[in-house]
């Protein structure tokens with residue numbers, strides 16, 4: 001936008017303001033344009049054809065500003081903060097309409113992209129869970145039927161929190177599988193959590209439940 005911004009002021013008090021050109025009375029909320037010492041109503045200031053866009057939607061404000069051949073900034077004096085504050089802008093109706101249309105399109109595009117991302121992520125996750133659970137079943141064929149899926153789902157959650165990291169063969173190697181199964185057994189099939197809750201040192205608690213874990217794992221490893 002060339003030149004200085006055109007400023008108009010929203011009247012804050014119902015004083016005895018009137019337009020210095022047409023004499024129209026101006027009330028609280030009306031807009032006033034200063035021209036030197038004179039105060040003009042919006043029509044006399046040749047801004048009456050513009051439409052008001054309140055601040056708040058950055059997309060619409062930016063685009064409407066760009067498209068409007070003429071733009072004014074609406075300010076209002078804040079008595080509490082003792083300064084003029086920007087309330088919005090005046091732009092042409094065509095500019096506002098175009099901005100609204102484009103910003104809506106953008107929002108739709110973003111929404112579609114989000115949906116596609118979520119779908120892709122869900123597919124990747126399902127693949128991860130399936131593969132992880134299969135590996136558990138191979139190594140622990142006698143584990144209860146729902147256990148591999150539960151452990152795999154948890155592993156997937158942990159995995160997907162590491163942003164940007166794709167699954168690698170390492171995620172499914174025997175060591176990783178064993179660790180995940182061990183952790184599951186420790187929390188679900190031993191006194192570990194109760195010991196932790198009772199304030200037992202974590203490493204002491206691990207030692208105390210070691211045998212119980214091994215008993216469960218040995219049972220789960222048995223060939224069916």
Ligand SMILES: [Zn+2]
Pocket residue numbers: 019020021022023024040041042043044045
């Ligand atoms: Zn006037």
